[in-house]
Amino acid sequence: MENNNLPLLESVEPDYINEMTARREPIEQAKNMAGATATTIIAFGALAGAAFGQDKKLPGKIVDVLNFALTLEFLEDEFYRTALGSSGLIPAETRDVFGQISKHETAHVNLLRSVLGSKAVAKPNFDFTAGGAFADVFRNYQTFLAVSQAFEDTGVRAYKGQAGNLKSNDMILTTALRIHSVEARHAAMVRHIRGETPWIVGDSRGTLPAPTQPVYNGDGNTKQGTVNVATLPGLSDKIASQAFDEPLSKDEVLAIAGLFIRK
Amino acid sequence: MEKELNTDNKVGKAENDGGKLSSRREFLKWSSAAALTAFAFGSLNPETLSAKTAFLGLPIDDDKAGVVDVGKGDIGILNFVYANEQLEAAFYTQVIATPYAGMTSEDRAILTDIRDNEVAHREFFRAQLGKKAIPNLQVNFTSINFNSRQSVLQTAQMFEDNGTAALNGGGQLLKNPLFLLIAGKLVSVEARHAAILRDLQRPMSAYFSGDDITDPATGLDPARTPAQALAVIKPFVVTPVSIARLPQPKA
Numbered sequence: 001m002e003n004n005n006l007p008l009l010e011s012v013e014p015d016y017i018n019e020m021t022a023r024r025e026p027i028e029q030a031k032n033m034a035g036a037t038a039t040t041i042i043a044f045g046a047l048a049g050a051a052f053g054q055d056k057k058l059p060g061k062i063v064d065v066l067n068f069a070l071t072l073e074f075l076e077d078e079f080y081r082t083a084l085g086s087s088g089l090i091p092a093e094t095r096d097v098f099g100q101i102s103k104h105e106t107a108h109v110n111l112l113r114s115v116l117g118s119k120a121v122a123k124p125n126f127d128f129t130a131g132g133a134f135a136d137v138f139r140n141y142q143t144f145l146a147v148s149q150a151f152e153d154t155g156v157r158a159y160k161g162q163a164g165n166l167k168s169n170d171m172i173l174t175t176a177l178r179i180h181s182v183e184a185r186h187a188a189m190v191r192h193i194r195g196e197t198p199w200i201v202g203d204s205r206g207t208l209p210a211p212t213q214p215v216y217n218g219d220g221n222t223k224q225g226t227v228n229v230a231t232l233p234g235l236s237d238k239i240a241s242q243a244f245d246e247p248l249s250k251d252e253v254l255a256i257a258g259l260f261i262r263k
Numbered sequence: 264m265e266k267e268l269n270t271d272n273k274v275g276k277a278e279n280d281g282g283k284l285s286s287r288r289e290f291l292k293w294s295s296a297a298a299l300t301a302f303a304f305g306s307l308n309p310e311t312l313s314a315k316t317a318f319l320g321l322p323i324d325d326d327k328a329g330v331v332d333v334g335k336g337d338i339g340i341l342n343f344v345y346a347n348e349q350l351e352a353a354f355y356t357q358v359i360a361t362p363y364a365g366m367t368s369e370d371r372a373i374l375t376d377i378r379d380n381e382v383a384h385r386e387f388f389r390a391q392l393g394k395k396a397i398p399n400l401q402v403n404f405t406s407i408n409f410n411s412r413q414s415v416l417q418t419a420q421m422f423e424d425n426g427t428a429a430l431n432g433g434g435q436l437l438k439n440p441l442f443l444l445i446a447g448k449l450v451s452v453e454a455r456h457a458a459i460l461r462d463l464q465r466p467m468s469a470y471f472s473g474d475d476i477t478d479p480a481t482g483l484d485p486a487r488t489p490a491q492a493l494a495v496i497k498p499f500v501v502t503p504v505s506i507a508r509l510p511q512p513k514a
Contacts, residue, residue: 093467100469107482160447163434167443170435177431177450178483184454185472185484189462197376198459199452224445225391232386235379242376243383244448245455 058119062169065162067121068250069176070112072158074123075257076151077105082128083148086138094193098148101186108179115172125262133211133259145194150212152187153200154248154256157215159183161247184245199242214256219246331397335508340436342397343489344446345388346504347429350496351422352381353402358419363412370412370463377419377456384449401501416464421495423457424476426450428485429492436489436510454484 058066080102083089090098113120128147129135137143159180166173188198196206203220205212222230222240229240248256333342355378362371389396408414430450437443458471477484487495489506497504 096469097467097471100472103479104472104477104482107478107480111481111483156451160444160451163443163447164440167435167440173435174431174486175483177434177447178486180447181427181431181450181454181484182472182477182482184451185458185477187451188455188458189471192459192462193467198373198455199376199380224387224448225441227387227390229383229387229390232383232390235383235386239379239383243380243387243452244445245451246448247444 058116059168061165062172063116063119065165065176066112066116066172067119068162068253069159069179070109070116070121071124072155072253072257073105073108073112075126075260076155077102077109078123078126079128079147079151080105083138083144089138089141089144091141097189097193101148101152101189104182104186108182111175111179115175126260127262128260130211130259133209145190146208146212149187149190149194149196150208150215150256152183152190154215154253155183156180156187156245157219157248158250158253160245161249161253197242200245201238201242203241211259214252217252218248221246330503330505331400332505332507333397333509334395336510337437337439337442338392338395339506339509340433340489341388341392341442342395343493343506343509344430344433344449345385345392345397346400346500347422347426347492347496348381348384348388349400350402350499351426352378352385354404354407354418354422354499355381357404357409358415361409363410363415365412373459373463374419377460380452380456384452400504402499403501404499406498413464416460420457420460420464423453423460424485425487425492425495426453427457428487429489431484432486432488432492 080098084095084098084102128137134143134147137147159176163173163176163180166176191198191206194207200216200219203216203218205216208215220237220241221244222228222237224244229235229243230237232240331346333339333346355374358374359371359378366374407418427450430446430453434443434446434450437446457476461473462468462471464470472484489509493504493506
């Protein structure tokens with residue numbers, strides 16, 4: 001299964017789907033047998049570790065991407081757990097929504113840590129006020145929502161930007177894609193709560209404060225492949241931009257997330 | 264006009280593309296453009312169209328026996344996604360053309376945006392795949408009650424959850440990183456659609472990413488193989504679609 005010395009285009013083996021399917025069965029069995037959530041995650045991690053060759057060597061490029069993802073998941077996980085624990089912050093109306101999001105972020109942290117094993121980075125110390133820019137983030141619901149939307153839209157763009165770097169390992173790529181679409185569900189829901197469209201229009205941050213603009217820069221792109229989608233029949237810049245989400249590079253994401261990490 | 268995909272894939276051209284199909288596709292293209300124009304100017308009353316012919320006003324295919332083979336390799340996967348996008352675009356076009364009873368302005372705004380997004384996806388694939396694109400598929404929506412909010416939203420959610428899972432599973436089948444990136448750009452928009460369509464049914468609950476779709480233990484959305492995803496949409500697609508040559512599990 002290890003083929004990391006091959007160029008990307010040649011790295012997909014014909015039998016990988018069988019590999020994937022063969023390994024999914026024991027995972028399903030483990031899930032059925034496991035009584036507790038934690039047990040399930042450990043079982044998944046152990047299987048994933050075996051599948052990825054963690055016992056031997058996880059390729060450095062993949063370790064880097066997964067630790068980058070883990071850092072973002074640490075950020076989100078602590079953010080929502082703190083918010084849910086801040087009395088009077090999240091109203092009853094949306095507690096189920098944020099409880100669900102928080103549950104997923106915790107699961108993502110556990111999943112990534114179990115895959116990375118001893119290679120997992122430590123959780124950073126976070127400053128969710130971003131040096132005071134969002135000073136009342138855990139006292140003011142609107143500030144909390146704004147930061148939440150920025151985190152979720154960033155998370156979607158971050159995973160998207162790393163997919164190509166995971167191509168050498170089908171199971172890890174697929175796992176990352178399966179996290180990516182969950183982050184998109186979160187993003188859509190938080191945007192909806194804030195009265196925004198569930199999808200990003202152009203590169204607009206909408207009603208978010210100016211410091212969040214880097215989250216949206218470049219999302220107004222309308223060219224996909226060799227096609228400018230905005231020029232196709234019946235379409236427009238608005239539609240062509242909102243119909244496709246754009247990636248952010250690792251550096252762009254770290255510039256955003258770095259605002260919330262204590263040095 | 265049509266630009267060829269620049270791909271390392273060895274598939275030369277769509278194997279199902281004889282001269283007959285080419286000319287037929289030209290006709291279908293022409294007729295879909297004409298139908299769109301007719302819709303735009305209101306000269307076609309959607310209510311007089313049967314659900315079966317409402318898809319872009321296309322005539323029933325006289326070549327029913329013809330199986331549409333999506334092809335193999337990356338082009339095959341892209342054509343399979345294109346088939347999904349055709350179905351979704353046709354569905355939402357019908358939803359907006361014949362709105363259900365009591366459609367609120369919020370519902371209409373969301374469903375109109377989703378229609379626009381799916382049309383953009385469909386038109387992108389049509390243009391990008393060019394001569395390698397599969398022809399327009401015939402759809403059958405007779406099992407959907409377009410006058411019922413519940414029927415429309417349930418169907419929409421099913422399409423979006425399935426489209427998301429299909430792209431999650433399809434990513435690893437793509438060889439070209441450019442195509443993987445494009446799939447990534449699509450899948451998060453499909454997931455956004457799924458989330459809001461779920462919320463319209465159970466507002467402000469956990470359902471937007473509910474435990475029925477997102478595994479609560481791992482926080483992962485499903486990934487479906489092309490065969491699994493095709494099985495979900497098959498009841499709505501009249502044209503026989505073959506995915507036999509796609510990379511997929513053998514048993």
